[in-house]
Amino acid sequence: DTGVSQNPRHKITKRGQNVTFRCDPISEHNRLYWYRQTLGQGPEFLTYFQNEAQLEKSRLLSDRFSAERPKGSFSTLEIQRTEQGDSAMYLCASSDRDRGQNEQYFGPGTRLTVT
């Protein structure tokens, strides 16, 4: 499968715990994006990377959230001290912007449930 992959697909955690999600973009795609989607809403932008550089973070991304893309390939999104309001689908997308291609392709998402 050459599409965007995400792990885990589902995560149930207790309030206050830390969680980490992984995203593997389409090979050679230089841009990687994280979005959050709650039920009945469209995805909301969280942050994006150009290669290993994190270029923008949304104000939705509180200090408890951190994202990395250390080698410009896969990325991780960590949420510390989870809260019930963090429950959502976390989507990753990638694009080949270096070649002038705007299309973003999404992974299957990680559904987080905070109890």
Add this chain to the structure above:
Amino acid sequence: GENVEQHPSTLSVQEGDSAVIKCTYSDSASNYFPWYKQELGKRPQLIIDIRSNVGEKKDQRIAVTLNKTAKHFSLHITETQPEDSAVYFCAADDYKLSFGAGTTVTVRA
């Protein structure tokens, strides 16, 4: 930042009829407008897109139109089929995607 509004929120059509979804955006810097289809529990799938230098684009039963002056764009689905039932999202791209709230389309057999 970019603000995208999408209407209607729900749309029910008879199989074979057409469906139209409309979106407006606020940031004139946006120059790329994709449409995504999302089935329940699945990832958003890119179905068609349009760039700001084009007014209309068609792909089989799906077409998208863009009016840059008025800052609105629309998705048209003709000859709807039951498998077209899904949530559709419009988005505007000024290097990141800003999505509309979605339209739940139901095609009645």
